[in-house]
Amino acid sequence: xxxxxxxxxxxxxxxxxxxxxxxxxxxxxxxxxxxxxxxxxxxxxxxxxxxxxxxxxxxxxxxxxxxxxxxxxxxxxxxxxxxxxxxxxxxxxxxxxxxxxxxxxxxxxxxxxxxxxxxxxxxxxxxxxxxxxxxxxxxxxxxxxxxxxxxxxxxxxxxxxxxxxxxxxxxxxxxxxxxxxxxxxxxxxxxxxxxxxxxxxxxxxxxxxxxxxxxxxxxxxxxxxxxxxxxxxxxxxxxxxxxxxxxxxxxxxxxxxxxxxxxxxxxxxxxxxxxxxxxxxxxxxxxxxxxxxxxxxxxxxxxx
Amino acid sequence: xxxxxxxxxxxxxxxxxxxxxxxxxxxxxxxxxxxxxxxxxxxxxxxxxxxxxxxxxxxxxxxxxxxxxxxxxxxxxxxxxxxxxxxxxxxxxxxxxxxxxxxxxxxxxxxxxxxxxxxxxxxxxxxxxxxxxxxxxxxxxxxxxxxxxxxxxxxxxxxxxxxxxxxxxxxxxxxxxxxxxxxxxxxxxxxxxxxxxxxxxxxxxxxxxxxxxxxxxxxxxxxxxxxxxxxxxxxxxxxxxxxxxxxxxxxxxxxxxxxxxxxxxxxxxxxxxxxxxxxxxxxxxxxxxxxxxxxxxxxxxxxxxxxxxxxxxxxxxxxxxxxxxxxxxxxxxxxxxxxxxxxxxxxxxxxxxxxxxxxxxxxxxxxxxxxxxxxxxxxxxxxxxxxxxxxxxxxxxxxxxxxxxxxxxxxxxxxxxxxxxxxxxxxxxxxxxxxxxxxxxxxxxxxxxxxxxxxxxxxxxxxxxxxxxxxxxxxxxxxxxxxxxxxxxxxxxxxxxxxxxxxx
Numbered sequence: 001x002x003x004x005x006x007x008x009x010x011x012x013x014x015x016x017x018x019x020x021x022x023x024x025x026x027x028x029x030x031x032x033x034x035x036x037x038x039x040x041x042x043x044x045x046x047x048x049x050x051x052x053x054x055x056x057x058x059x060x061x062x063x064x065x066x067x068x069x070x071x072x073x074x075x076x077x078x079x080x081x082x083x084x085x086x087x088x089x090x091x092x093x094x095x096x097x098x099x100x101x102x103x104x105x106x107x108x109x110x111x112x113x114x115x116x117x118x119x120x121x122x123x124x125x126x127x128x129x130x131x132x133x134x135x136x137x138x139x140x141x142x143x144x145x146x147x148x149x150x151x152x153x154x155x156x157x158x159x160x161x162x163x164x165x166x167x168x169x170x171x172x173x174x175x176x177x178x179x180x181x182x183x184x185x186x187x188x189x190x191x192x193x194x195x196x197x198x199x200x201x202x203x204x205x206x207x208x209x210x211x212x213x214x215x216x217x218x219x220x221x222x223x224x225x226x227x228x229x230x231x232x233x234x235x236x237x238x239x240x241x242x243x244x245x246x247x248x249x250x251x252x253x254x255x256x257x258x259x260x261x262x263x264x265x266x267x268x269x270x271x272x273x274x275x276x277x278x279x280x281x282x283x284x285x286x287x288x289x290x291x292x293x294x295x296x297x298x299x300x301x302x303x304x
Numbered sequence: 305x306x307x308x309x310x311x312x313x314x315x316x317x318x319x320x321x322x323x324x325x326x327x328x329x330x331x332x333x334x335x336x337x338x339x340x341x342x343x344x345x346x347x348x349x350x351x352x353x354x355x356x357x358x359x360x361x362x363x364x365x366x367x368x369x370x371x372x373x374x375x376x377x378x379x380x381x382x383x384x385x386x387x388x389x390x391x392x393x394x395x396x397x398x399x400x401x402x403x404x405x406x407x408x409x410x411x412x413x414x415x416x417x418x419x420x421x422x423x424x425x426x427x428x429x430x431x432x433x434x435x436x437x438x439x440x441x442x443x444x445x446x447x448x449x450x451x452x453x454x455x456x457x458x459x460x461x462x463x464x465x466x467x468x469x470x471x472x473x474x475x476x477x478x479x480x481x482x483x484x485x486x487x488x489x490x491x492x493x494x495x496x497x498x499x500x501x502x503x504x505x506x507x508x509x510x511x512x513x514x515x516x517x518x519x520x521x522x523x524x525x526x527x528x529x530x531x532x533x534x535x536x537x538x539x540x541x542x543x544x545x546x547x548x549x550x551x552x553x554x555x556x557x558x559x560x561x562x563x564x565x566x567x568x569x570x571x572x573x574x575x576x577x578x579x580x581x582x583x584x585x586x587x588x589x590x591x592x593x594x595x596x597x598x599x600x601x602x603x604x605x606x607x608x609x610x611x612x613x614x615x616x617x618x619x620x621x622x623x624x625x626x627x628x629x630x631x632x633x634x635x636x637x638x639x640x641x642x643x644x645x646x647x648x649x650x651x652x653x654x655x656x657x658x659x660x661x662x663x664x665x666x667x668x669x670x671x672x673x674x675x676x677x678x679x680x681x682x683x684x685x686x687x688x689x690x691x692x693x694x695x696x697x698x699x700x701x702x703x704x705x706x707x708x709x710x711x712x713x714x715x716x717x718x719x720x721x722x723x724x725x726x727x728x729x730x731x732x733x734x735x736x737x738x739x740x741x742x743x744x745x746x747x748x749x750x751x752x753x754x755x756x757x758x759x760x761x762x763x764x765x766x767x768x769x770x771x772x773x774x775x776x777x778x779x780x781x782x783x784x785x786x787x788x789x790x791x792x793x794x795x796x797x798x799x800x801x802x803x804x805x806x807x808x
Binding site: 045084098145 | 318322325332336409410411418550553
């Protein structure tokens, strides 16, 4: 649904986006992460058919953004970083305006708008002036605007940035539902927890170039090394250290726990457990030590 | 920079619908803003009623002193004022239209819709124009209704049509110029500061119109209307050409970078050395110098003049117009025979020319400075008039020359001999100098309208400025200096030798 090939954007001498190559399939969520000014917004603006690439290609929903930007814009729902509402308008007027520009009839707009507002717990916003909305409501209204024409491709820039936890949860649920309906979703965010929750894959962009791309597990493995497993026992570990060290390399241990690194936990872990079971060692838990996306992100940003 | 695919836009129902949706929203939004509505209501209803009352009083007052004509002239003048005040608001709305949305972050969602650049441009322009224009028409109605009921006064149809057309054309000039400014500025503040480029010429125009209205010379007002329509076409074309999403979103700050300005200027000012294929760069100093001069005069300047062919065509049309105007005036206003006795000309007549007041000292330096000053003034006017006033400034002296040539013909002299003696000797150098400077001034003015693909307005303007400067220094100034010397020492000699001989 989104195919980027050496996508480049230059503003005079400044290269904002530098040969970005990436593809996002239908039903996939890719989060674009990066520091401020890294080129995320310029990239999504090009994907959304707002900015024309200087070099390279971007095919969105089957249309080339350079040759058919209008067709691209018809098929993209763009949630901009700032809600950018017309505050003197009512929610209904605002959505009717954008529905009209997207080619929807008034009846279609109303049906679709109310459905989305209900989903986001915003029904009372329909007749209210948008100047009276809270920050979160404004953000949700902007999301409704982006989803109004039921686009196959969604570009969401900080979708939950101004929302309270309940609203953010509603929006995340809506995004999951959209993924289930095979929408292609690209997410720009600084909220790494949200990216980790929502995204199937992560692209980290720095100085206009994608410096890391892959699933969260892949990135963690690639950048932080193989996963570290922690084994908790109901007895002191002294008795089993020799046993386990025959199978894996032990990184550290305490009174009733030990840690080891394995590049292939699916093979290694059952063997460790089998070994411990055969020697009747009481295993409490065996789990991967949590490593956050933040660690991955910081590693990438510091190293590159 | 992408031009708007106008043909794709024009005429389709879908496009009209999109523009209508945009205009409706903009107008509805503007009419909800009390800061816009209040003055429009005052200027539409109360102000015209007040003007009507003032006109009524003025008519009575001047009638008491036996000067009813003043009252008659005040009524059309106030009609113009009543129409102009509401449309002045179109400027405020239009200036805010893009850059205001950008500041409020509401522009990007709009740019993300399938609207084309042309639809956006047209929608915004119409939205800025329609309410103030309707207010102006309503103001006319209120003012005229007041005069009809108080005084039984009704306007002539010509005046009414003229006022409506002038008001509409002035509104369109202000809106189209302001939309261009708004789409190029990075903040409302910057747009307001740039608005002086619109306000000052329009204010001057209004003053001119006011004077003409007191003379009741409606013929001139029709010419002004024609001029405004031409400016409208230029500005709308400029807006269509310059307006695009890239410019709106790509520009974040308008920092004045003198280093960058200088580099751009220098890039277009310098030229390559050339001397008939020889490797000039490795040669001695004299060869480099020769290469610099040859590169300039044999390659750079001819190429520059070829590139400016369209501007030369426009100047050529202007010269033809000047010839026509000069001859036409001569046919209508005859000089008495004693005013043009060429056989009585003496050298003292030429040296006494400054006594006429507006002519320069009859010395090479005086004439040179006068000509340079005129061409610099043309250059300055070109910047503010898209080049048109530079052509007008060249036309004026030429029209005078052809006026006298035609008068000479009427009085029995050979007009070609008149031109060959009075103009040709120094004109051989002065005219090309003036034509080159004027054509490049036209290019400079027009550079604002249509930058080539990939260049900004500023870059294109700096390029035109660099090329003007180069040609002015290398061609115009030397030619003018030579012409001034000939004009002082040779032209009078030829004139006197030619016309003082008996039998001419």
